[in-house]
Amino acid sequence: MRFKKKLKLNPLKKLLIFLFCCSFSFPGIIHAQTNAKIGYINSDSLIPLIPGRDSVQILIKAMVNFYESQLTSLGAKYKTLYNSYKKDSSAKATDSVNAKIVRLRALKKKILDFKAEAKENLQKQQNELLRPLIAKADKAIADVAKENGLLFVIDTSTANGLVFIYADKGGDITNLVKKKLGIN
Numbered sequence: 042m043r044f045k046k047k048l049k050l051n052p053l054k055k056l057l058i059f060l061f062c063c064s065f066s067f068p069g070i071i072h073a074q075t076n077a078k079i080g081y082i083n084s085d086s087l088i089p090l091i092p093g094r095d096s097v098q099i100l101i102k103a104m105v106n107f108y109e110s111q112l113t114s115l116g117a118k119y120k121t122l123y124n125s126y127k128k129d130s131s132a133k134a135t136d137s138v139n140a141k142i143v144r145l146r147a148l149k150k151k152i153l154d155f156k157a158e159a160k161e162n163l164q165k166q167q168n169e170l171l172r173p174l175i176a177k178a179d180k181a182i183a184d185v186a187k188e189n190g191l192l193f194v195i196d197t198s199t200a201n202g203l204v205f206i207y208a209d210k211g212g213d214i215t216n217l218v219k220k221k222l223g224i225n
Contacts, residue, residue, distance in 0.1 A: 080191040080214040085198035097170040108159040181221040
């Protein structure tokens with residue numbers, strides 16, 4: 042039987058071995074990074090300016106107004122039924138009160154379901170309406186990146202979760218993409 046003896050190294054020796062091994066791989070990585078051209082863009086500042094965005098906003102606002110009017114109507118029905126329930130409950134008309142309680146619960150559920158459905162429908166419609174505009178912006182970004190020899194374009198908008206502490210302004214292609222899209 043062979044016994045494997047575990048080699049005990051102090052932390053300093055481990056660090057020196059690690060640095061020695063890494064010294065062979067880092068020059069290639071550093072060399073590859075120095076040749077890469079990277080650009081960045083803030084899509085939060087670009088998307089609202091894309092031509093066609095106004096018409097999308099008008100359509101979404103019309104849908105919001107429709108859903109709000111439907112919700113207001115349901116709310117008025119609920120309020121009327123509730124006031125009737127309060128009046129009947131003080132008169133102790135139990136069969137009528139119980140029936141109104143059931144109707145109030147059903148109407149409340151209908152209102153909550155309607156709110157959830159309206160929110161989901163609005164989100165889907167907005168995504169569907171914005172999809173062609175976002176595709177147009179993506180194409181413009183890709184074109185500008187190719188024209189300027191960029192290997193990477195990073196979105197620095199906080200909505201996408203990427204935040205830079207420092208970025209050279211020479212890599213900002215936002216104005217070039219706006220020009221490509223015909224935005225002043």
